[in-house]
Amino acid sequence: MRKRVFFVLVLALLLTYSALASASSPQSFTIQVQASGVVVVPPNKAQLWVGVETDAETPKAALDTANEVIGRLLDIFGQYTTPQLVKTHEFSMYANEQWDETVSKFVARGYSVRHVFEVHLLDLDRVPSFLDDVTNAGANVMYGLQYNMFDYREPRAEAMKKAMEEAWWKAGAIAEANSATGLVLENVNEEMYVYNPEVSLASLVDEDSDAGFAQFPLQVTATVTATFRAFLPEN
Structure with missing residues (x-):
């Protein structure tokens, strides 16, 4: 009988501690968004x-x-x-x-x-x-x-910066719509794409250019999948 009472008492204490811990810890949820940034640069x-x-x-x-x-x-x-x-x-x-x-x-x-x-x-x-x-x-x-491009690092970094700005904005809008007051970035996956057209030799010459070279701009796109954690205010 004593062992049974002791077990019930310990279980009650554990449940009470768990409830107190949940009440003291802020509730949170994850937000995952996709965003992209585009930079147009001349080839070099x-x-x-x-x-x-x-x-x-x-x-x-x-x-x-x-x-x-x-x-x-x-x-x-x-x-x-x-x-x-x-x-x-x-x-x-x-x-x-x-x-x-x-x-x-x-x-x-x-x-x-x-x-x-x-x-x-x-x-x-x-x-x-x-x-x-x-x-x-x-x-x-x-x-x-x-x-x-001879080196893609600079335009890639600029495109990545634009993509992350959009990701933060999207996550912030979702967090605000759900009454969250805090937002923390947890993980980011990034991919880069370059629009690099292949042209014919006949299209190389630009009659309006003194150098005889037609400029073909390149589009560097960074796409990110970002995971955020949003925190709800304490009750």
Whole structure:
């Protein structure tokens, strides 16, 4: 009997303590919002793929012809950019095989070499002259001209700041509508998107621009999913 009374007394004390703790702790709830910030910036880097593809009767002849053009291209690359901004994107040598009815099998009818570089240029005003120079040097592979940023950190930070300002505003409006008096940020997940249009070489020249270069602005968007904790006033 005593043990039973003691157990009931302890249980009552625990329930009382729990009720007091709940009463003394402010009630709260979470708010999760999504927001985005957009920054439009001019590009400061051009990127494209330039190279040569040669055909010859022998592997050596095809490679020698390609190396001759590559040597001229490398000299031109050095006039427009730094070695750190040039890298080999593709290199291949292969036989051009055709079906021979007389022997009933594929036989080599010459050989081809393809060598393509990925090139980044930081002086956008010189892009048109770069294209002319590499073409005159023998480049017959040229594609993928794009304009983007050399470093996205500054516009990304600005876009992120705008997104967080919107997130705080949204969360604050929800908190106020629910009579909350305090708001604390608990967690943020962020993603960045860049609208980076790929354009054709023919659209590069702007007739109204003295530099002959058409500006293609970039849109940097930061999207955040933010979780807040809102606190209700004590009763």
